[in-house]
Amino acid sequence: MNSTSDDLKQFCSFLVRYNASKTQKLGHKVEGFKEASLSVLMHRRGRFQKHVWHTSMISLAAAGVLTSGVMGGTSIMASSFPGMGDQDPRFIETFDPFASGISLDSIVNINTNESSKPRSEIIEYEVKSGDTMSSIAEKHGVAVNTIKWANNLENINFVKPGQTLKILPVSGVAHTVKSGDNLESVAKKYSVDSQVIITWPFNDIADDFKLTIGQVLIIPDGTPPETKLPVQKPRPQPQYLAQGPSSPVFDAPSGGGFVWPTVSAGISQYFAWYHPGIDIPNPSAPPIVASDGGVVLVAGWPDNYGYGNRVVVDHGNGYQTLYAHMSNIYVSTGQKVTRGQTVGRMGSTGRSTGTHLHFEIRFKGRALNPLAILK
Numbered sequence: 001m002n003s004t005s006d007d008l009k010q011f012c013s014f015l016v017r018y019n020a021s022k023t024q025k026l027g028h029k030v031e032g033f034k035e036a037s038l039s040v041l042m043h044r045r046g047r048f049q050k051h052v053w054h055t056s057m058i059s060l061a062a063a064g065v066l067t068s069g070v071m072g073g074t075s076i077m078a079s080s081f082p083g084m085g086d087q088d089p090r091f092i093e094t095f096d097p098f099a100s101g102i103s104l105d106s107i108v109n110i111n112t113n114e115s116s117k118p119r120s121e122i123i124e125y126e127v128k129s130g131d132t133m134s135s136i137a138e139k140h141g142v143a144v145n146t147i148k149w150a151n152n153l154e155n156i157n158f159v160k161p162g163q164t165l166k167i168l169p170v171s172g173v174a175h176t177v178k179s180g181d182n183l184e185s186v187a188k189k190y191s192v193d194s195q196v197i198i199t200w201p202f203n204d205i206a207d208d209f210k211l212t213i214g215q216v217l218i219i220p221d222g223t224p225p226e227t228k229l230p231v232q233k234p235r236p237q238p239q240y241l242a243q244g245p246s247s248p249v250f251d252a253p254s255g256g257g258f259v260w261p262t263v264s265a266g267i268s269q270y271f272a273w274y275h276p277g278i279d280i281p282n283p284s285a286p287p288i289v290a291s292d293g294g295v296v297l298v299a300g301w302p303d304n305y306g307y308g309n310r311v312v313v314d315h316g317n318g319y320q321t322l323y324a325h326m327s328n329i330y331v332s333t334g335q336k337v338t339r340g341q342t343v344g345r346m347g348s349t350g351r352s353t354g355t356h357l358h359f360e361i362r363f364k365g366r367a368l369n370p371l372a373i374l375k
Helices: 002-043 049-067 133-140 144-151 183-189 194-199
Strands: 123-126 164-167 172-176 216-220 278-281 287-289 294-300 310-316 319-324 342-345 356-363 366-368
Touching: 133 144, 133 164, 144 164, 144 172, 183 194, 183 216, 194 216, 294 319, 310 342
Parallel strands: none
Antiparallel strands: 123 164, 172 216, 278 356, 287 342, 294 310, 310 319, 319 356, 356 366
């Protein structure tokens, strides 16, 4: 009798361990599928993302279940990833087919709070006792004015318990497309560059940039027409020399570091979780230069994604820079370049609405804010 009881205990213990192992492997495979899918969707800059995301995750989960008995994988428990139960760290990472070394191990220590979770839709929030507009805005990671505009509030200093507020997923405004609207007119109305609307990954905008009557667009950092906010002064830019594409266009400062890749009157779009770089516009389409010396990894338009003609330069020590939407490319894959050497010319190829440079700095696959690094 004792022998039978011991055997039963051993069997139950084995069954628990077996199920736990399979659950771990399934989770690893599903996260891998999600990472690959998100990479494609993010590079489409919003096209189909909102509609495809939920159905694709269901399909991928089903595929994981069907293959969990025959496929191997590294076991990863949710307890190894603080906060994994209620966040998707892939939204914190930035992906590119040419970025190297991104793995789940590299994001184990990433934590976030509620306000920094990527959110695609407008939600409703019921005001609680003790809430203020400032605390509500901070809780959801948006500006106070964003809540004011979305709810047509006259007095931002007064909210009452039980009141329902619309909360946008990002600071800015929401716009419902009407007859006669187009991308340029909507952008002009809310004082943003049209590329800002395209870049928000949950705006479902066709490749020909036509809008659909009734669709709701999120306009990050947009302001209503009657609102006048202080204008941010552009950061001073280096002076460039008008030279040909075969030679450097300016004398790079000594002492190392990344230098500005082109000349511009300002920045049309800043770094954000959904926009892993900065957009530098200039209708005169000036030359683009390597921000630092290195080896060209990519030169061309190897896919149909939004970057268009691009150059990726590997600078060593885990650093890479990306130059996108160029009209012409003057370097080739495998070529060594020096800091300040011309690599191409500004353009508007790919998913772009005007002549500008989309510029990224990455460290071990993670996008960094170029404005915090550039000289």
